[in-house]
Amino acid sequence: MSSFGQVLKEIGEFGLFQKRLLIVSCIPPMFCSFVTLGQVFVGISFPHHCNTNWILERGPNLTEEEQKNLTLPVNEDGSFESCKMFTPVDLDLETIEAYGINSTTECTVGWDYEAPEGASTFVTEFDVVCDKSSLVEVSQSIYMAGMLVGSLVFGAISDRFLPESARWLITQGRKEDAQKVLHRAARVNGKTMQEDNLDNLELENSLESRNILDIFKIPYLRKRSFILGFNWFATSLVYFGLSLNVGSFGLNIYLTQFIFGLVEIPANLICLVLLQYLGRRKSQVGFEVFMGVSCLVVLAIPKDLPALTTTIAVLGKFCATASFTAAYVYSAELYPTSLRNNGMGLNSTCARVAGILAPLVWLLEMFHYTVPMVIYGTIPIFAGILCLLLPETLNVELQDHAELK
Numbered sequence: 131m132s133s134f135g136q137v138l139k140e141i142g143e144f145g146l147f148q149k150r151l152l153i154v155s156c157i158p159p160m161f162c163s164f165v166t167l168g169q170v171f172v173g174i175s176f177p178h179h180c181n182t183n184w185i186l187e188r189g190p191n192l193t194e195e196e197q198k199n200l201t202l203p204v205n206e207d208g209s210f211e212s213c214k215m216f217t218p219v220d221l222d223l224e225t226i227e228a229y230g231i232n233s234t235t236e237c238t239v240g241w242d243y244e245a246p247e248g249a250s251t252f253v254t255e256f257d258v259v260c261d262k263s264s265l266v267e268v269s270q271s272i273y274m275a276g277m278l279v280g281s282l283v284f285g286a287i288s289d290r291f292l293p294e295s296a297r298w299l300i301t302q303g304r305k306e307d308a309q310k311v312l313h314r315a316a317r318v319n320g321k322t323m324q325e326d327n328l329d330n331l332e333l334e335n336s337l338e339s340r341n342i343l344d345i346f347k348i349p350y351l352r353k354r355s356f357i358l359g360f361n362w363f364a365t366s367l368v369y370f371g372l373s374l375n376v377g378s379f380g381l382n383i384y385l386t387q388f389i390f391g392l393v394e395i396p397a398n399l400i401c402l403v404l405l406q407y408l409g410r411r412k413s414q415v416g417f418e419v420f421m422g423v424s425c426l427v428v429l430a431i432p433k434d435l436p437a438l439t440t441t442i443a444v445l446g447k448f449c450a451t452a453s454f455t456a457a458y459v460y461s462a463e464l465y466p467t468s469l470r471n472n473g474m475g476l477n478s479t480c481a482r483v484a485g486i487l488a489p490l491v492w493l494l495e496m497f498h499y500t501v502p503m504v505i506y507g508t509i510p511i512f513a514g515i516l517c518l519l520l521p522e523t524l525n526v527e528l529q530d531h532a533e534l535k
């Protein structure tokens with residue numbers, strides 16, 4: 131009887147066949163990222179104030195500054211109000227200039243935006259400002275909800291375009307299908323396989339029919355799923371919470387987004403190195419805790435230091451990216467082959483739910499400006515501590531079947 135590990139070494143553990151699959155698998159997320167993070171730019175809000183062209187009927191030769199002074203109230207910092215204007219009155223221009231207008235009202239005929247020439251976002255197109263400004267976060271949340279529905283609906287369809295895992299096929303009793311996949315892998319990798327090894331290929335208790343309900347029935351898998359699900363939830367909450375709100379850190383939104391994207395490259399590379407040297411559990415815990423601490427530290431930075439605020443936020447994004455990478459590796463190794471797909475799907479669903487909630491957390495600023503960052507900070511720290519209850523999987527052979535314990 132040949133073990134799967136022996137056969138895998140014979141056909142090549144990471145040859146051309148596996149590398150080609152890896153490259154193909156990387157293409158869809160690239161396009162998805164453009165759409166997901168593009169919301170940052172299509173939802174940009176520019177400085178704005180109420181449209182007060184009504185006064186031009188009294189004084190058509192007024193300059194823009196004169197028009198603002200006569201029709202817009204001023205904030206304590208000396209800037210013009212964005213969401214209020216003086217109530218239009220049926221008086222001549224000389225009277226208005228002499229006595230002013232005492233009553234204010236909401237913007238009644240739209241807004242004027244101080245946007246670069248030709249610039250347009252859905253905020254300016256649909257006047258999503260003032261009492262409608264929360265719709266920006268709501269639109270992001272709806273998009274993330276669409277990702278969740280799309281994953282559930284089209285996930286099964288996408289499986290038709292990629293070869294099944296030979297290891298999983300064996301656990302399902304589909305030995306002939308597994309042999310075909312292994313033959314193809316050996317051919318692409320330029321390896322020759324011993325037919326006897328393929329014919330004798332077996333896994334202990336190879337025929338095992340499992341479904342997602344078994345994850346909740348088996349105690350140790352239930353525990354792992356709860357911790358991993360919460361871990362994915364926490365990572366996704368911070369990742370999208372920071373990524374979709376780059377405009378709040380005080381620097382140029384395009385520069386900040388560029389840095390946020392660039393930092394993911396070293397984050398992934400360093401994560402892969404640490405996973406091998408520190409192990410899965412320590413790495414996951416470290417990334418989660420530092421991610422949370424970064425969010426909490428942001429609260430201690432004065433608002434007149436946007437560069438420092440952005441630097442700490444970038445560190446949080448670095449840890450969130452690394453945490454996601456570690457979670458994919460660690461989670462897959464903690465589930466048996468017969469339930470790995472179900473477990474990863476469950477974790478991914480938790481991440482999508484967090485993605486839905488992440489933009490909405492920013493709306494809690496209406497209660498206090500610290501609330502969003504406190505949430506982004508405490509949840510991953512707690513998730514990281516829970517990871518200490520999980521076993522280490524570095525250099526541990528993958529489990530093929532669920533143990534009934």
